Amino acid sequence: xxxxxxxxxxxxxxxxxxxxxxxxxxxxxxxxxxxxxxxxxxxxxxxxxxxxxxxxxxxxxxxxxxxxxxxxxxxxxxxxxxxxxxxxxxxxxxxxxxxxxxxxxxxxxxxxxxxxxxxxxxxxxxxxxxxxxxxxxxxxxxxxxxxxxxxxxxxxxxxxxxxxxxxxxxxxxxxxxxxxxxxxxxxxxxxxxxxxxxxxxxxxxxxxxxxxxxxxxxxxxxxxxxxxxxxxxxxxxxxxxxxxxxxxxxxxxxxxxxxxxxxxxxxxxxxxxxxxxxxxxxxxxxxxxxxxxxxxxxxxxxxxxxxxxxxxxxxxxx
Numbered sequence: 505x506x507x508x509x510x511x512x513x514x515x516x517x518x519x520x521x522x523x524x525x526x527x528x529x530x531x532x533x534x535x536x537x538x539x540x541x542x543x544x545x546x547x548x549x550x551x552x553x554x555x556x557x558x559x560x561x562x563x564x565x566x567x568x569x570x571x572x573x574x575x576x577x578x579x580x581x582x583x584x585x586x587x588x589x590x591x592x593x594x595x596x597x598x599x600x601x602x603x604x605x606x607x608x609x610x611x612x613x614x615x616x617x618x619x620x621x622x623x624x625x626x627x628x629x630x631x632x633x634x635x636x637x638x639x640x641x642x643x644x645x646x647x648x649x650x651x652x653x654x655x656x657x658x659x660x661x662x663x664x665x666x667x668x669x670x671x672x673x674x675x676x677x678x679x680x681x682x683x684x685x686x687x688x689x690x691x692x693x694x695x696x697x698x699x700x701x702x703x704x705x706x707x708x709x710x711x712x713x714x715x716x717x718x719x720x721x722x723x724x725x726x727x728x729x730x731x732x733x734x735x736x737x738x739x740x741x742x743x744x745x746x747x748x749x750x751x752x753x754x755x756x757x758x759x760x761x762x763x764x765x766x767x768x769x770x771x772x773x774x775x776x777x778x779x780x781x782x783x784x785x786x787x788x789x790x791x792x793x794x795x796x797x798x799x800x801x802x803x804x805x806x807x808x809x810x811x812x813x814x815x816x817x818x819x820x821x822x
Contacts, residue, residue, distance in 0.1 A: 508559045510595055515554030515566070523548055523556070523582075526566050530582035534620040538640070538731045538797055547580060555599050559587060567599040574686075576611035577604040581623050593626035601630070601806060605813055610806045618798040632802040636683065637779035641793040642732060643762070645771045650759040650791060653752055658717065660760055663704040667716075668693060671706065674716035678743035683778055696721065696740070703768075705760050707744075707753055717745040718753050722761035724768040731796060734771030742775075742784075754787055762791065 515523055527547040532539060547568050548554065557565035564587040570578040579600045583592060604612050614632060616623045652660075663671060669690065676687050697704060700723050707718030721740040728736035739761050744754045765773050775793065777784050 508589075508591075510592065511558045511561070512555055512595065512599055513558070515548075515551075515556050515568075519554070519556060519563075520548050522563050523554055523566050523568075526563060526584060527568075527580075527582045529584055530566075530620075531617075533585040534617045535797065541727075541729050541736075547582070550580075553603060555603065557583075557592060557595055557599070559592065565592060565596050567596050567603065569600065569603050571607050571609065572613075575609065576613055577607065577609045579603075579612060579614045581614070581616065581620075583622065588622045590626070593622050594629065596623075597626045597630045597632075601804070601810055602813075604806055605811050608811070610811060612804045612806070614802045614804070616800050616802065618800050624800065624802075627802050627804075630804070632804045634800065635803040636801040638799045638801065639777050639779050639785075639795045640731070640797040641775050641777060641788055642730065642796045643773045643788075643791065643793045644732075645734070646792060649763045649766065652759045652763065653756055655751060655753065655756070657710055658707050658748065658751075658753060659710050659713075660705055660707050660718075660756065661713075663697070663701060663706055667706075667714075668697065670714065670716055671704070671719060674706070674719060674745070675741055675743060678719070678745055681746065683780060696723075700724075703761070703764055705757060705764075707748070707757060717748045718757050719743045720757040720761040722764045724765055724770060726769065730772050730774050732772050735769060737765040737768070737770035737773045739765075739773060739775040754784075755790075758787065758791065 524547060528544050531544045547566065550570065551568035552570050555567045556563050565583040568580045572578055581596050583596060600612060600614060613635060614627055616627065672688060672690055672693050679685050700721070703722035703724060705720050706716045709715055709717065720742045723738045723740060725736040730736055739758065742754065742757055762773060775788065777788060779785065
């Protein structure tokens, strides 16, 4: 069989449909059970730059990167299932390195679904090492409400119409001490709240209702689905201010969100969590959440020789 001739070129606006189709096909092959009912999120919309891998002029793979404001490169890969040869996977990894070098960025963070062994093996061959794991967890339908404890000095209530900015500040204050923190923008919070305000709960001191010391957002959408085909029910933005930690407030907020979703008709409840966050993982497991999907984040630091290499432009890789 004649050897394939591989080429790489920059993704252009007219490649949008091709890139999204390759991304969807690759995601379906690696994590089909978790495909959202509305389809996979847009790789083109996420990326600052993309590159297409072609085999004999046919697009078969994509590299997408974001040049993070904190100085590193975030990367995603896609490769058509029928073209998952070692050489093709290696070329995608090499293009991530090339894009980082061209941008003058020495650090790369590459996110790969744990089931995408073709990509994980290629990354390891090129010296990538594990950095973190992000888990999706699912709690199946269980009978009865969770007990909700009370604290003498803290109360739980719903978000008020006039306190979006106060909630935003509380969220960013709480998340600022976590790994990979990126400030939430007001427009992002408002988008999350659209049609979902009823499930956003805050914790405040009884002596000062304007001071937000904890949050949880319980989202429910019967027109969408969880990975187990139950109605979409998700726990998000569970936070506790540092001044209130160790009192059980996180468990109270979580139980409040779970009970709200059960009342709405949830058959299961999902959430995402950083695998390196020991206390949240322990809390979620204690109320029967289990890991159902993992995205591995690997890191790589470019050598001085790699940083000095200019690989701009289309590259023939026969």
